[in-house]
Amino acid sequence: MAFAITPDADEALTPSAASAATITPGTVREYRTIVADWETVDGVSVDLRPVVVTVPAATTQEALEAASDRLQEHFGPDVDGLGQGIERDWWFGLNQTDPFLRVCAVIVGVPILDNADRTTNEIH
Template sequence: MSGLLKCAGCNYRCIEPGDDDKGEDGYSSRYCGDCIVDKGLPSPEEQNFLTLVAGWETVADDEGSTISTDLLPVVITVEATTVADAIEMASDRLQAHFGTSVEQLYADDIERDDWFGLNERDAYLRLCAVFKGAPRLVNDEQLFTVIR
């Protein structure tokens, strides 16, 4: 048991530390085999993914009035182990998906740092939830926008 990390699911010391898992406070960032099978938690391969759910901030329209955008919430799954890395990767995907001009945001010079307010920029999106693992999403384009 000496040198083993605690499972993030059951708190037992049963996981050998890996190169990418140093174990903050003695806990592994992974789940043990029992938790994966018994509790349906993500397998080690799925644990390297984070899914971000984000809603739109209010923006100023052409007349200077503050309005809510007419855009669906955004769901983005990226291969990352930290939320900060996931936001960086999601920003790249958002820039590729939407480009520099979005009519509903009243903006035509959007940069990648604008999506989540990186580097002290004003954010277009606010992070609402983060899920660990590779989720099975119901891709309903009437409820939210899935960005791949």
């Protein structure tokens, strides 16, 4: 089983006014799905499922930034097994921090989630 964070209904492939400034003109903005596990967490018993986060992003770096925001919003600063006071940059090791999650794959395009047996917890 995995956590799957999928785009909200209002997350169109067209960038918002706020994010448009960070996108290079002429760049095609697509969805990027990040598949990650907890292999980087050392010395902590992490009983969490793998994470799959889909965000609209033009680059992998932009996707990691957006996925970090989404994970921080969903989990908050206190996660059982990881501790308290967790900061947004820690999820994927942004700004030279040690990452909680190891990126296993980045898939470009609109994802199709096969969840017929409900083995995935979707977070919208």
